[in-house]
Amino acid sequence: MSFAALPRMRGRVEYIARANGEVWGFEDWSITRGADGLRVFSAHCEMSFGKDEVVRDNTLSVHPDFHPHDAYVRIMNKGSVTGTGWFRFTDTEAECESWSVDYGRISQRCPISRPTRGFGVHAVQGDGWLAATFPYDKGPGHTQFFGRNLIHSLHHFGATGPFIHTSGSGLRYVGDETVTVKAGTFDCFRVAFVGLTNDHPAYDMWLTRDGEFIYVKGEVEGYMDSTFELASLERNA
Numbered sequence: 001m002s003f004a005a006l007p008r009m010r011g012r013v014e015y016i017a018r019a020n021g022e023v024w025g026f027e028d029w030s031i032t033r034g035a036d037g038l039r040v041f042s043a044h045c046e047m048s049f050g051k052d053e054v055v056r057d058n059t060l061s062v063h064p065d066f067h068p069h070d071a072y073v074r075i076m077n078k079g080s081v082t083g084t085g086w087f088r089f090t091d092t093e094a095e096c097e098s099w100s101v102d103y104g105r106i107s108q109r110c111p112i113s114r115p116t117r118g119f120g121v122h123a124v125q126g127d128g129w130l131a132a133t134f135p136y137d138k139g140p141g142h143t144q145f146f147g148r149n150l151i152h153s154l155h156h157f158g159a160t161g162p163f164i165h166t167s168g169s170g171l172r173y174v175g176d177e178t179v180t181v182k183a184g185t186f187d188c189f190r191v192a193f194v195g196l197t198n199d200h201p202a203y204d205m206w207l208t209r210d211g212e213f214i215y216v217k218g219e220v221e222g223y224m225d226s227t228f229e230l231a232s233l234e235r236n237a
Contacts, residue, residue, distance in 0.1 A: 006032040010234045011183065013124055013215060015047060016227050024049050024226070029125045037064045043123035047157060053078050054159045058121040066132035068119040073152050073162040085152065085162035087119065094150055096164045106163050112150070120151030120167070122158025124228045128207045128215035131191045134171055143194055145170035154198045169195045179206045179216050183230040186216045
């Protein structure tokens with residue numbers, strides 16, 4: 001039997017300050033799809049913004065309907081490991097086993113209902129998957145709140161924890177736009193986060209309309225005042 005690699009995509013997203021065009025971070029990501037239909041997203045993220053110097057490694061797998069299956073998060077800040085965590089999701093429960101310098105060893109079990117909006121791992125491609133279950137058929141202008149949303153950290157760069165936090169933010173479908181970035185030109189859904197918690201500044205993102213919800217561009221206002229842009233994309237069927 002000859003070996004056949006799994007279908008996969010690879011990409012890089014750059015984090016760019018709008019004031020001067022300087023890159024202050026990036027994430028290199030890959031997505032594979034297994035024989036069971038689960039998508040597996042892996043991302044290595046590095047950033048330096050203000051007092052935060054964050055290196056974060058994420059793995060997240062989701063069912064074909066983008067309901068989360070399991071996840072792993074490893075966080076470094078200022079050159080030291082500050083936390084690691086493993087997460088698992090069923091139709092009715094989310095569980096976490098983690099360690100952090102701030103809280104030590106943590107075990108959590110939280111009731112959930114399927115489908116959730118997703119699980120926030122702070123990589124921006126992961127943000128795109130949070131909008132994969134949005135009811136786009138209701139048309140531009142529709143706003144949807146999904147109840148209690150799950151996320152591994154309330155820090156804006158995902159630099160704390162990791163353990164299960166909840167958020168009540170929702171999404172608004174702004175409309176369809178064609179966007180050109182370094183990686184090419186894409187037909188996109190434009191989606192805005194609404195009801196953001198923890199003083200997060202306003203945040204819009206553009207995602208491909210091909211059913212993969214690839215993160216093409218994001219814009220964040222306030223103190224970040226930055227864009228997140230897909231700099232490269234490779235697809236292997």
